[in-house]
Amino acid sequence: MSTLGIAVIGTGKMGADHVRRIGRTVGGARVVAVADPDGDRAGRVAAELDGAGAYTDPAAALAAPGVEAVLIASPGPAHEEAVLHALERRLPVLCEKPLTPDAAGALRIMEAEQRLGRRLVQVGFMRRHDAEYEELKQLLDAGGIGRPLFLHCRHRNASSPAFFTSDMLISDSVVHEVDAARWLLGQEVTAVSVLSPTPSSAAPEGLRDPRLVLLETSGGTVVDVEIFVNCGFGYQVQCEAVGESGSARIGDGHAMVVQGAGRWGGEIAQDFTVRFAEAYDRQLRRWVAAAGHGRVAGADAWDGYAAAAVSEAGLAAARSGVRTPVELVERPPLYR
Amino acid sequence: MSTLGIAVIGTGKMGADHVRRIGRTVGGARVVAVADPDGDRAGRVAAELDGAGAYTDPAAALAAPGVEAVLIASPGPAHEEAVLHALERRLPVLCEKPLTPDAAGALRIMEAEQRLGRRLVQVGFMRRHDAEYEELKQLLDAGGIGRPLFLHCRHRNASSPAFFTSDMLISDSVVHEVDAARWLLGQEVTAVSVLSPTPSSAAPEGLRDPRLVLLETSGGTVVDVEIFVNCGFGYQVQCEAVGESGSARIGDGHAMVVQGAGRWGGEIAQDFTVRFAEAYDRQLRRWVAAAGHGRVAGADAWDGYAAAAVSEAGLAAARSGVRTPVELVERPPLYR
Amino acid sequence: MSTLGIAVIGTGKMGADHVRRIGRTVGGARVVAVADPDGDRAGRVAAELDGAGAYTDPAAALAAPGVEAVLIASPGPAHEEAVLHALERRLPVLCEKPLTPDAAGALRIMEAEQRLGRRLVQVGFMRRHDAEYEELKQLLDAGGIGRPLFLHCRHRNASSPAFFTSDMLISDSVVHEVDAARWLLGQEVTAVSVLSPTPSSAAPEGLRDPRLVLLETSGGTVVDVEIFVNCGFGYQVQCEAVGESGSARIGDGHAMVVQGAGRWGGEIAQDFTVRFAEAYDRQLRRWVAAAGHGRVAGADAWDGYAAAAVSEAGLAAARSGVRTPVELVERPPLYR
Amino acid sequence: MSTLGIAVIGTGKMGADHVRRIGRTVGGARVVAVADPDGDRAGRVAAELDGAGAYTDPAAALAAPGVEAVLIASPGPAHEEAVLHALERRLPVLCEKPLTPDAAGALRIMEAEQRLGRRLVQVGFMRRHDAEYEELKQLLDAGGIGRPLFLHCRHRNASSPAFFTSDMLISDSVVHEVDAARWLLGQEVTAVSVLSPTPSSAAPEGLRDPRLVLLETSGGTVVDVEIFVNCGFGYQVQCEAVGESGSARIGDGHAMVVQGAGRWGGEIAQDFTVRFAEAYDRQLRRWVAAAGHGRVAGADAWDGYAAAAVSEAGLAAARSGVRTPVELVERPPLYR
Known part of the structure; x- marks a missing residue:
């Protein structure tokens, strides 16, 4: 060795x-x-x-x-x-x-x-190397919940760094869901829409946070992603896949349950270094x-390219307020 | 008495x-x-x-x-x-x-x-009379999670009756979420959009099931509703409210946890008569x-009217594929 | 009518x-x-x-x-x-x-x-009229987890009233588990043992709180009951049945899950009037x-009698520190 | 390096x-x-x-x-x-x-x-190196639930190997809880009692499985351990600590929640190599x-010695049916 x-x-x-x-x-x-x-x-x-x-x-x-x-x-x-x-x-x-x-x-x-x-x-x-995501991927591949119809995703950070921009919510954060969705489903993203609630007063001035990013895929699945980078309470990545015969959810992160002072519950990880170590x-x-x-x-590299192309469409959708198609080059044989 | x-x-x-x-x-x-x-x-x-x-x-x-x-x-x-x-x-x-x-x-x-x-x-x-919804309402009214930014709703039935139409997914089923959202938020719905994955093969021929219905409100909250009336596994009504300082989820319905044959879990109610008795x-x-x-x-009656008006806009949005504003008459003094 | x-x-x-x-x-x-x-x-x-x-x-x-x-x-x-x-x-x-x-x-x-x-x-x-207990009873009667081997019970009160005595932990509180165990199992209790940790400093001076009460039954099941009437955090009645092929737990009482300030969780009922309304x-x-x-x-009335007889044995076991058999009269035909 | x-x-x-x-x-x-x-x-x-x-x-x-x-x-x-x-x-x-x-x-x-x-x-x-146990240890050491009164432990295996004996339930399996309890509490075990339900019909002929092992500690904590090495449904190690002001539970192992066919739930690990990898x-x-x-x-080595001494007392308690004190030599300075 x-x-x-x-x-x-x-x-x-x-x-x-x-x-x-x-x-x-x-x-x-x-x-x-x-x-x-x-x-x-x-x-x-x-x-x-x-x-x-x-x-x-x-x-x-x-x-x-x-x-x-x-x-x-x-x-x-x-x-x-x-x-x-x-x-x-x-x-x-x-x-x-x-x-x-x-x-x-x-x-x-x-x-x-x-x-x-x-x-x-x-x-x-x-x-793609996280144990929970792998479990979900195996379930989907085995047909455990039938053909996927929805992925409901939550991506939350306690707070965003000073340099974070409204674009980065999509290109830096949601890009993880873009790759995860493509990988979980084995499908490409074909269109992106973005809905924006009134920004949280906890977000820095001018940051459009949170947002709801909606992806449509080549296989007819709809993916909704709540991206909220100043949620205040912690780092949280959740995904519920809904298929024709069942659903599966990962990311609750509820290891230890504590009771005290009239409440039950536990801690929320504050950082991706804890969640994804x-x-x-x-x-x-x-x-x-x-x-x-x-x-x-x-x-x-194809996955890197596809993620970049969806990010570009997402930024356009966020600016225009309307559904934006994603255009990909034909997939070269090396990447099939 | x-x-x-x-x-x-x-x-x-x-x-x-x-x-x-x-x-x-x-x-x-x-x-x-x-x-x-x-x-x-x-x-x-x-x-x-x-x-x-x-x-x-x-x-x-x-x-x-x-x-x-x-x-x-x-x-x-x-x-x-x-x-x-x-x-x-x-x-x-x-x-x-x-x-x-x-x-x-x-x-x-x-x-x-x-x-x-x-x-x-x-x-x-x-x-409005369900104990879990009341708990959520009290939490929101008390500012327990700050100003609401999102409501993520799931509304699932094991199967739909023979007479159920694609319109009824909105006018008969999502109308419950319309009223619940208006009541929980104390806001009116101002626009509706509808996204449709490829229908489930478990749905009757011609039924557009499931759908994702997106509501925007007068207070800048975004509401997404998964309506899925042939999910196969049971009756399930869930709602997660996400606010500026926290989130709250109801509807898991996990009373008894059973372990056996390599699995842990429990039964899902099959019917609204069980869930909402x-x-x-x-x-x-x-x-x-x-x-x-x-x-x-x-x-x-105002609530009945507002629900009907949002349903009408929802049906128009489902047909046109584009975001549709909701027009309400001015609220009469009797209903303020 | x-x-x-x-x-x-x-x-x-x-x-x-x-x-x-x-x-x-x-x-x-x-x-x-x-x-x-x-x-x-x-x-x-x-x-x-x-x-x-x-x-x-x-x-x-x-x-x-x-x-x-x-x-x-x-x-x-x-x-x-x-x-x-x-x-x-x-x-x-x-x-x-x-x-x-x-x-x-x-x-x-x-x-x-x-x-x-x-x-x-x-x-x-x-x-016996609580929905969760009934669900557990039905599961046991249907053989859903096989022959019961253990019942692990928790019975907690936020605090005890001023008149509460060490005896009442058994005769007034654990008596509920005695009846529940007899009813769930369809068996009589044959012996009682009591183990006592150092009393909680939150308990009133002189009160032996908490305790672990151990019941053995005519069918060879072992029941352990944590009775803790000054636990401070709420009213909680839980039961896990462990059978030859599985287990089942009731009483978590986790309806609404709230996230905020680095924690997830929910409220614990403070009173039996809430839990058992x-x-x-x-x-x-x-x-x-x-x-x-x-x-x-x-x-x-037989059930009332059997509960009283087990209470009497429990009080004797608590005083003597040793396992105490329960003696019942023969069950009259009217009560079979 | x-x-x-x-x-x-x-x-x-x-x-x-x-x-x-x-x-x-x-x-x-x-x-x-x-x-x-x-x-x-x-x-x-x-x-x-x-x-x-x-x-x-x-x-x-x-x-x-x-x-x-x-x-x-x-x-x-x-x-x-x-x-x-x-x-x-x-x-x-x-x-x-x-x-x-x-x-x-x-x-x-x-x-x-x-x-x-x-x-x-x-x-x-x-x-001692498991993330959940460490979290529980930190909570106890920080006084998060007050002085510990009980540890409720479950230790279950899907099935036992052919060579497993009734003694090994204590000396090979419960010995893990003995060490975990000593480490979590920072206390020595002072007495052991064993209660035995009628053995499971799923256990090999002659094996006294399951058992309830009760430990008392130098600090007045009571520890109950359900050891069940032929539970059939998986490998499960759980621990609930109950303190003067709260409780904490680890070991539920509920990462992915799946819904389908009228049930919600997930898989139970089948092996310690999965749970404790x-x-x-x-x-x-x-x-x-x-x-x-x-x-x-x-x-x-002191911890190894103390575990062996408690095991010996546990085997004696299982044989005699009565509470058995644990005798330790004085702790040498090297191990203080």
């Missing part, structure tokens, strides 16, 4: 988390290089590791000795260039979502992969195992 | 149920007359009662000795005439929903009440108590 | 409640006489009724015109005399629990009934229907 | 599992030697590893190059000798429970550690991190 040498591009909160995960919970892998425009930050992360180099240039990190795979956790606009560099070196890539901020960039990545004739890029939609671990373990064999074990 | 003499108009399933309820679970009231176009049926119901007369003509029943109040359980198209007769006699009325099939008929009833200068008509929206009882008890003092203890 | 004339003996909290129930939620019955040693209190209750007489002597109330049945809600030590008077007049009786404070008194009532050759006495163990209503309705035909529709 | 070299003693189901865990989910550790009396089995496990030696003699494995810590997963009777060998080499040990089958063996291990003056032995009570992972990660610094990160 040899260990896979990984270069981590981006050592902010997410990148540093991944470095820690690889050290602590993933056997068979080690970080051999890190890159960040902030060289001090890269250096601090590398110093915790045994013999890893620190770089400011991603390309230099990819060229470092022992690099066999790349984990990209830099900001979205930097993804395309880093992914293309990795593909030039035929390195397996795990790229944090979004693959690219727009559909056009994702198409260029798909073209590069097609030239190589191999899928090397995996996108970090980590819900294990999903991040499993994503990394699966990617390491697959990357060692040059394979993808999650969302691929 | 004297007892209130009630005439029951209509002795089908619903009317006969009400007669039994009055005898069994409502102190202080007795049925003194019943009317049904099917005189045999009226006679059979009357025979179970002590000294009640049976009639084929509703007007004759209203004129029978001892009649102090009227319960109308005839088919919807017969409601307007019966209500107007009762108003002529200044009798308190409990009228099963819908008050009238169309908004115009409800307006005529409102005019008759305004001429009398009194509200005598109560509409049988029994959810106690709400029907309480509605009757409250109406009897209020009617004795010439008062209304539930939805009034 | 004529109405059953009822004499109510005892017009304290419980008796006055019953009078209100009969007026409000029980069709086909009316209170025609009330008795209380406190004549003023009896008078005030009677004044709310239409033509009911007020008495200080129970015997006089039983002899009042129109009395066809008797509801006894006086303190336990007064029950035996009142029941025997009613039996002399061959009147159906609904007697609040306990039937008598000791087994010997209950035996004398059984003897009186046997002389009449009829069962006229029903004991107010209202859990409907059971009291149904008990009265069933008794009125049965009493009209001279029948019993709930626990009978 | 160097990696800790581990010798694994015993390569049966449990040992092979641990080897896989170390390779897959524990960063910073590698297996360098395995031992099993069945040399072929040891060889097959070693062949999957990169450069690990296979041995039939545990002592030889401990002496292999690169061994820095020892994981013992051999049968219980072999533990004492292997632990003592490891202590001679001053190697950190993770020993599967029970530390030894009897209290006397555990005392000898404690003596060896005391001679070394260091605690090097950790016992594999993995519930993550606890085993975390136990290993914590032990690896602690062992690198010569520390213990879980139950120590």
Whole structure:
């Protein structure tokens, strides 16, 4: 059992988390290089590791000795260039979502992969690795509730960071439901509508929060997503699938029930790092195992592209107030 | 403590149920007359009662000795005439929903009440008398979850009767959510949209079942209603209110939890008579108590009118596929 | 449909409640006489009724015109005399629990009934009329979880009244579980043990609260009862039955789920009048229907006797600290 | 970051599992030697590893190059000798429970550690590493429900293996609750009683299954444990702590709720490998991190001894049918 040498591009909160995960919970892998425009930050992360180099240039990190795979956790606009560099070196890539901020960039990545004739890029939609989502997926695939008619989704954050914009409710948050819906249903999204209640007074001035985003799919399923990034009470991701013969709900998160002072109940997780900690671990373990064999074990570049295209339509629907169709290119054979 | 003499108009399933309820679970009231176009049926119901007369003509029943109040359980198209007769006699009325099939008929009833200068008509929206709905209403009124932003509603029946049409999903089923939303929020509905997944293969040929009905309200709340009348697994009415500082959900109906054969869970009620039995009882008890003092203890004629107007807009939205505004007359002083 | 004339003996909290129930939620019955040693209190209750007489002597109330049945809600030590008077007049009786404070008194009532050759006495163990208990009973009777091996019971009160003693935890509180267990299982209790943790500091000085009471039954089932009358957080009655092929739990009481401030959950009922309101209503309705035909529709005098005998053994076990067998007389044919 | 070299003693189901865990989910550790009396089995496990030696003699494995810590997963009777060998080499040990089958063996291990003056032995009570148990422990330690009065525990297996005996219900199964109760409460067990319903007909002939085991503790808490190893419906470990001001329950395991065919509910885990998979992972990660610094990160030899002593008293109580006190030696300073 040899260990896979990984270069981590981006050592902010997410990148540093991944470095820690690889050290602590993933056997068979080690970080051999890190890159960040902030060289001090890269250096601090590398110093915790045994013999890893620190770089400011991603390309230099990819060229470092022992690099066999790349984990990209830099900001979205930097993804395309880093992914293309990795593909030039035929390195397996795990790229944090979004693959690219727009559909056009994702198409260029798909073209590069097609030239190589191999899928090397995996996108970090980590819900596909969450135990509850997997249980729901297995139930749907087994026909346990019949053909799906609705997905009712809730996506709530206690509060949004200062830089969050009305567009990001769709492109940064609902994009998770877009991928989850596509994956759960095995269908593409064909149209998007957006309904907006009067914004919550708890939301920052000017932020259209919350919203109800409605997706229609190629298989005739309707998906409604409540996105509410300043709900105040915690982080909550729920999904109820309603099929022709039954329904199934995940995401209640009710492990310990406490009674006291006239009430029963429990705590709500405050953060995705609590809710999806294990999903991040499993994503990394699966990617390491697959990357060692040059394979993808999650969302691929097509999935990254489709998510970007639905996001673009969603933003248009939010602005216009009317239902907006989603236009996708024909799916290339490599991604079928 | 004297007892209130009630005439029951209509002795089908619903009317006969009400007669039994009055005898069994409502102190202080007795049925003194019943009317049904099917005189045999009226006679059979009357025979179970002590000294009640049976009639084929509703007007004759209203004129029978001892009649102090009227319960109308005839088919919807017969409601307007019966209500107007009762108003002529200044009798308190409990009228099963819908008050009238169309908004115009409800307006005529409102005019008759305004001429009398009194509200005598109560509409049988029994959810207002359900313990869980009342708990939710109290929480909202007390500001327990802040200003409401969303109501997420589920309304499911195991199967629909043979006569059920696509229109009735809205005018007969969702109308309950229309009234419940208006009552819970204290707001009027201002627009309706309808989204339709591919119909369930379990639905009868030609029935557009299920649907997602979206209501917008005068206070900026968005209400989504899944109506699914052939869900197969039972009768289920759920509502989650999401406010600026919290959420609250009713309708899970999880009393007994059973474990066996690798599974935990419980039974789902198969019928509204099970789920709302106690709400029907309480509605009757409250109406009897209020009617004795010439008062209304539930939805009034304005509520009946508003529900009919939203139904009309909902049917138009379902046909056109686009968002349809709801137009209401100005609310008369009697109903403020 | 004529109405059953009822004499109510005892017009304290419980008796006055019953009078209100009969007026409000029980069709086909009316209170025609009330008795209380406190004549003023009896008078005030009677004044709310239409033509009911007020008495200080129970015997006089039983002899009042129109009395066809008797509801006894006086303190336990007064029950035996009142029941025997009613039996002399061959009147159906609904007697609040306990039937008598000791087994010997209950035996004398059984003897009186046997002389009449009829069962006229029903004991107010209202859990037999609770919808959740009935659901559990039906499941057990249908073999839904196989032969019962355990009942795990929780019986909690927010706080105990000032007059409550350590003995009353068993004779007044656990006696409900004794009857419920006998009824659910169709078995007699054969031995009692009691384990006592260090008393809660929230319990009044000197009160042995909480306790764990262990019952063994004639069918080899083990019943454990947590009795905790100063738990602080509410009124809670739960029961999990564990059988050879499954388990079933009632009493969670989780109707509305609220989320806010980092927590999910709901309210806990604070009082048995909330938790068992409907059971009291149904008990009265069933008794009125049965009493009209001279029948019993709930626990009978044998059940009252058996509960008293188990209580006596429980008190002995609590004092001695060792397992104490329960001795019952042979069950007379009238009660089989 | 160097990696800790581990010798694994015993390569049966449990040992092979641990080897896989170390390779897959524990960063910073590698297996360098395995031992099993069945040399072929040891060889097959070693062949999957990169450069690990296979041995039939545990002592030889401990002496292999690169061994820095020892994981013992051999049968219980072999533990004492292997632990003592490891202590001679001053190697950190993770020993599967029970530390030894009897209290006397555990005392000898404690003596060896005391001679070394260091605690090097950790016992594999993995519930201490389960997220739900940890949440409950934190709540209790923070006084969230006040001083604990009861622990109500359920421990159920779908079925027991062929070799399972009536004694093993206590020494092999309830021993987990013994350790969990000691750890949750920070108290020692002072007495044990056992109540036995008629055995389930689903249990093998002669097996006294299920049982109710009652523990009393030094702090006046009462612990009841339902142990039922042939419940048929799954693997279930639940615990409700009842304190002076509230209660808390873990172990419901209700992640996904499915509705269909008139029922709501979900699946019950069938196996401890599902329920406690993550606890085993975390136990290993914590032990690896602690062992690198010569520390213990879980139950120590004293905990192993106390569990063995309570087991011995439990077996005596089961045989005699009466409450049996637990006698412990004075706790040596090394373990305070």
